[in-house]
Amino acid sequence: MTRLVQFDRLGGPDVLTLRDVEVGAPEAGEVRIRVDAIGLNRAEIMYREGTYFDTPRFPSTLGYEAAGVIEAVGGGVDGFSEGDLVAVVPAFRQSEYGTYGDHVIVPAAAVVHRPAAVGPVQAAAVWMAYITAYGALAESGQVRPGDHVLITAASSSVGLAAIRIARHLGAVPIATTRGTGKKQRLLDAGAAHVVVTDEEDLPARVKEITGGEGVRLAFDPIAGPGVEPVAQGIAPGGSLVVYGALDPRPTPLPHARSYPALTTRTYTLLEITSDPERLRRAVAFVNAGLVSGSFDPVVDRTFDLADIAEAHRYMEANGQVGKIVVTVTHDAPAS
Known part of the structure; x- marks a missing residue:
């Protein structure tokens, strides 16, 4: 029994x-x-x-x-x-x-x-969080050293994993949180910058951090109308990756009249875990980070x-x- x-x-x-x-x-x-x-x-x-x-x-x-x-x-x-x-x-x-x-x-x-x-x-x-973030950032997202990455709802386990993976890849993680209560904990977790969305204008603050360019990739689990200010902070040619639906309202598709040219896509970790070769690479990546101490x-x-x-x-x-x-x-x- x-x-x-x-x-x-x-x-x-x-x-x-x-x-x-x-x-x-x-x-x-x-x-x-x-x-x-x-x-x-x-x-x-x-x-x-x-x-x-x-x-x-x-x-x-x-x-x-x-x-x-x-x-x-x-x-x-x-x-x-x-x-x-x-x-x-x-x-x-x-x-x-x-x-x-x-x-x-x-x-x-x-x-x-x-x-x-x-x-x-x-x-x-580790596995749900780190495989989700690995697939979006390291594999399909091809985040490179020096890239700015916007991570919304960053205090989640996936958000924290994305911060660590972005750092591991040499990128600059920008985290968001609604209130100030979690700001210091996100900085302690490795975020280079934290935007408090209840108090700050998200796209304006992102443009300020990135010298007016915007981020190369935004990683968002919320969806809904909130993707609009997220998209406004993405650099031309960058990517918006939506991996969740915490907001059940319809999600608008960013269009060229309002935003720079960008790629938008949905993503789930099943893209990785249902493919034996991609899962093998993900496991090797995450286990290496765990053993080295880069991922905690x-x-x-x-x-x-x-x-x-x-x-x-x-x-x-x-x-x-x-x-x-x-x-x-x-x-x-x-x-």
Whole structure:
């Protein structure tokens, strides 16, 4: 038996229930993992509420990220053995698999080895954030040394990862936050500049920072009408990358009459995690940064698995800077 978080209807955090269920054995192409830590993401809140692209099948579990140890390996799986230290990356639908439990089965294609020096809490905090930022900045965005990069909603785990990756690439990260409360923490996290959007004119401040040129790339999870001032701060020939939809209102497409020539696109980390070769490059990039110390995931707060509903409430309050991680305590090794 294992403890697994499930829900039977859409709704708020209170629909989440911790149940004892039979975990079973992994089938072909799957592995079973003893989970030590779970990383929480906005996608799981949206999935629980019914606003995500994936529709729950009740009783549904949820969760994209975890870190732990391989317990069993299904048929046809190469490269993993019992006892391996691993992490789970978002490379599946939550309607088919989930990570909110103390023993879970996931597809082997969504599992990566983690360095021994990287603990489970750190490993559970890294992959969604760093692969998302890596794909947009380092791979498809081709950010170069000296480029200015605008990172909106920068206190999120993805925003903080983007700051670190921009620094790692030699670029200049400009972070945004709505109020002054998170400004110093963003500077401490590596932002070269922080624009407080409730108090400052975003495009004017960006132009001031960049000497009138604008940024080469803007990385935005909010969407909605707010993309207009973001686009106004992009240099001619630059890129606007929208990777989320925190604002449910329609998102206008910037046009040539109002903005300089720029490329606009949407992006999700599934572009990376669903492609084995691109995922291999991403894992190598992130693991190298973890080992060298260039990448250090920021963990805002940890919760116990039994307090999963409270962890979701905390995320919904939008007060965190960095990742929320749920830890799992095991009384005895799995049999």
